[in-house]
Amino acid sequence: MTDHPADAILVLLEATPTGELATSAAGLLAAAAGIGTPVALAVAAPGEAQSLAEQAAALGAERVLAVEATSTQSELTVPHVDALAAAVKLIAPDAVLISNSIEGRDIAGRFAARTGAPIAVDAVGVSRDDEGVLAHHSVYGGAYNIVSAATFGPLVVTVRQGAIDARAESRPVVTESLEVPASGAASAAIESVEPVTETSSRPELRGAKRVVSGGRGLGSAEKFALVEELADALGAAVGASRAAVDAGYIPANHQVGQTGVSVSPQLYVALGISGAIQHKAGMQTAKNIVAVNKDPDAPIFEVADFGVVGDVFTVVPQLISALAERKR
Amino acid sequence: MKIIVLVKEVPDTYGERKLDLETGLADRAASEAVLDEIGERALEVALVHADAHADTEVVVMSMAPETAATTIRKGLAMGAGSAVHIADPGLAAADLGLTARTLAAAIRRTGFDLVITGNLSTDGSGGVIPAMLAELLEVPNATALTSVEITDDAVSGTRTVDGGAMRVRAPLPAVISITEALPDARFPNFKGIMAAKKKPFETLSAADLGIEPEDLSAAWSIMTAIAEKPPRTAGTKITDEGDGGTKIAEFLIENRLV
Numbered sequence: 409m410t411d412h413p414a415d416a417i418l419v420l421l422e423a424t425p426t427g428e429l430a431t432s433a434a435g436l437l438a439a440a441a442g443i444g445t446p447v448a449l450a451v452a453a454p455g456e457a458q459s460l461a462e463q464a465a466a467l468g469a470e471r472v473l474a475v476e477a478t479s480t481q482s483e484l485t486v487p488h489v490d491a492l493a494a495a496v497k498l499i500a501p502d503a504v505l506i507s508n509s510i511e512g513r514d515i516a517g518r519f520a521a522r523t524g525a526p527i528a529v530d531a532v533g534v535s536r537d538d539e540g541v542l543a544h545h546s547v548y549g550g551a552y553n554i555v556s557a558a559t560f561g562p563l564v565v566t567v568r569q570g571a572i573d574a575r576a577e578s579r580p581v582v583t584e585s586l587e588v589p590a591s592g593a594a595s596a597a598i599e600s601v602e603p604v605t606e607t608s609s610r611p612e613l614r615g616a617k618r619v620v621s622g623g624r625g626l627g628s629a630e631k632f633a634l635v636e637e638l639a640d641a642l643g644a645a646v647g648a649s650r651a652a653v654d655a656g657y658i659p660a661n662h663q664v665g666q667t668g669v670s671v672s673p674q675l676y677v678a679l680g681i682s683g684a685i686q687h688k689a690g691m692q693t694a695k696n697i698v699a700v701n702k703d704p705d706a707p708i709f710e711v712a713d714f715g716v717v718g719d720v721f722t723v724v725p726q727l728i729s730a731l732a733e734r735k736r
Numbered sequence: 737m738k739i740i741v742l743v744k745e746v747p748d749t750y751g752e753r754k755l756d757l758e759t760g761l762a763d764r765a766a767s768e769a770v771l772d773e774i775g776e777r778a779l780e781v782a783l784v785h786a787d788a789h790a791d792t793e794v795v796v797m798s799m800a801p802e803t804a805a806t807t808i809r810k811g812l813a814m815g816a817g818s819a820v821h822i823a824d825p826g827l828a829a830a831d832l833g834l835t836a837r838t839l840a841a842a843i844r845r846t847g848f849d850l851v852i853t854g855n856l857s858t859d860g861s862g863g864v865i866p867a868m869l870a871e872l873l874e875v876p877n878a879t880a881l882t883s884v885e886i887t888d889d890a891v892s893g894t895r896t897v898d899g900g901a902m903r904v905r906a907p908l909p910a911v912i913s914i915t916e917a918l919p920d921a922r923f924p925n926f927k928g929i930m931a932a933k934k935k936p937f938e939t940l941s942a943a944d945l946g947i948e949p950e951d952l953s954a955a956w957s958i959m960t961a962i963a964e965k966p967p968r969t970a971g972t973k974i975t976d977e978g979d980g981g982t983k984i985a986e987f988l989i990e991n992r993l994v
């Protein structure tokens with residue numbers, strides 16, 4: 409058996425329904441590389457771990473522990489928790505980093521409950537001091553910055569998707585296969601997974617550098633196309649308010665805000681969005697905010713760097729032409 | 737069937753929410769407290785099932801300061817049959833681990849076929865409590881459901897995961913969490929509010945549950961620093977006079993955003 413690094417940070421790799429490495433892996437491995445030696449754990453269907461391992465090495469994993477089991481495709485959460493427990497036992501990491509996705513939170517929660525490890529959720533960064541690993545959080549819509557740590561033992565950290573821009577240097581692929589005793593813990597059955605095929609070439613909302621969001625002010629799903637048009641002109645991701653999602657203008661995974669995605673882009677453009685506190689909670693840490701709203705008293709103007717009181721249906725087409733003009 | 741719905745009292749998100757910079761805890765005096773909207777939706781799922789199945793018992797449960805009793809009672813007014821309130825000053829600074837252990841002990845004591853929680857609370861936004869409870873209670877977890885079907889011996893539903901839509905099914909007993917894609921909750925009516933006064937309301941301490949809040953043999957997650965960020969200030973605001981779009985383009989160019 410090989411020696412394991414003394415300052416190991418264990419990163420749980422997530423795979424998409426189609427077997428690709430999830431985009432969160434790059435940030436997790438870079439975060440781990442910043443505070444220790446990144447050791448990745450790949451839990452996959454038989455025959456699929458090696459490809460994940462290669463992708464993880466390219467993103468900075470010093471070595472990859474590979475677990476292959478059919479149960480990962482048929483049972484929710486538990487097979488991953490069993491694998492994580494075995495990996496932690498083997499390498500005794502200083503911290504475990506997991507994506508703050510739905511699956512990631514479940515795995516982190518069950519693992520922490522099983523092992524009694526303290527858990528820090530929705531971190532936007534990690535660091536290390538003399539006493540160990542620290543998790544950095546941005547809470548209440550970015551109004552407060554908080555640092556948390558474990559009193560002792562490894563800290564389990566779920567990391568906000570898209571929060572970490574850093575990238576680690578590529579390393580040679582080193583794969584170690586890991587035997588996992590099944591805990592037999594009760595689990596839910598996965599009956600089916602329908603991959604959502606990506607139909608657009610637009611950037612992903614999480615971690616996007618530019619975001620254009622639309623609200624109820626767009627009036628209908630058809631007219632919401634204006635938001636998409638501006639997004640494309642800016643190479644931006646598309647976001648929305650909850651009211652726009654509730655009205656069926658756009659699917660829920662585009663919702664920005666307290667119960668949607670939190671974004672911190674270079675540029676956030678809010679179109680026909682009033683700026684309710686729950687919406688601001690997900691976007692007010694943007695570097696630059698531009699807003700168009702016909703109500704001069706809309707609260708979105710309180711946080712906008714540049715606000716235009718006007719009708720989106722006249723202002724935005726003009727903006728799109730001006731941008732096109734410039735490109736020519 | 738016995739369904740326990742976990743609800744939480746949270747600072748009203750429509751108001752300014754504050755953290756105490758000394759303790760890092762929510763400054764409860766700074767904003768009005770309300771029943772978390774997602775908990776109300778979780779209760780609605782249980783009540784809809786109870787409406788159609790007379791033998792359903794719905795219990796609302798919360799771990800919250802003593803002052804939260806009125807908020808929890810709203811769950812009774814909406815239609816839950818009884819309430820369990822774990823109120824103990826020793827639990828005021830509980831981390832996720834202690835919260836989960838305490839809730840699990842109370843759930844076990846009450847007995848259950850199904851536990852329904854919100855996917856994310858608006859204050860903690862941890863979203864890990866449901867999975868932690870499932871592990872401690874030794875039952876399956878099916879989280880972030882956007883649709884729920886409950887039968888006598890199983891619960892199933894749909895969840896939207898990154899890159900796909902997943903159908904899951906768990907035998908009962910189980911823990912599920914639901915998202916805000918599920919319908920908004922009913923309002924308590926006058927009859928409900930009157931009836932709530934007579935419904936069983938149990939208040940428990942940590943000791944009642946065999947929980948030792950200051951157990952230092954357990955590892956804790958602690959806050960080591962807190963800082964308030966200065967609020968964002970408004971920049972330029974112009975009124976469109978036929979050149980609003982051009983003005984935005986100029987702003988973007990000047991600031992090298994395009």
Ligand SMILES: Cc1cc2nc3c(=O)[nH]c(=O)nc-3n(C[C@H](O)[C@H](O)[C@H](O)COP(=O)(O)OP(=O)(O)OC[C@H]3O[C@@H](n4cnc5c(N)ncnc54)[C@H](O)[C@@H]3O)c2cc1C
Pocket residue numbers: 622623624625626648649650651652663664665666667668669679680681682683684685686687690700701702703706718719720721749773774858
């Ligand atoms: C627990 C909880 C969680 C929530 N989470 C979220 C969340 O994550 N994200 C979120 O967004 N909301 C969330 N909300 C909802 C939030 O409170 C608001 O209801 C919502 O953000 C409003 O969306 P909106 O701005 O699109 O709609 P509205 O508030 O109706 O605003 C529409 C705006 O469009 C403007 N307008 C109309 N027509 C035009 C036009 N032609 N040109 C220009 N402007 C126009 C109007 O002046 C108005 O300001 C949450 C609420 C609760 C209680």
Ligand SMILES: Nc1ncnc2c1ncn2[C@@H]1O[C@H](COP(=O)(O)O)[C@@H](O)[C@H]1O
Pocket residue numbers: 741742743744772774775778797798799800835839852853854855856857858860861862863864865866
């Ligand atoms: N103190 C608590 N009392 C009751 N339920 C809770 C408590 N904390 C969390 N929950 C439940 O767990 C869900 C997710 O909360 P959280 O993990 O804080 O995001 C909430 O919607 C509640 O259903």
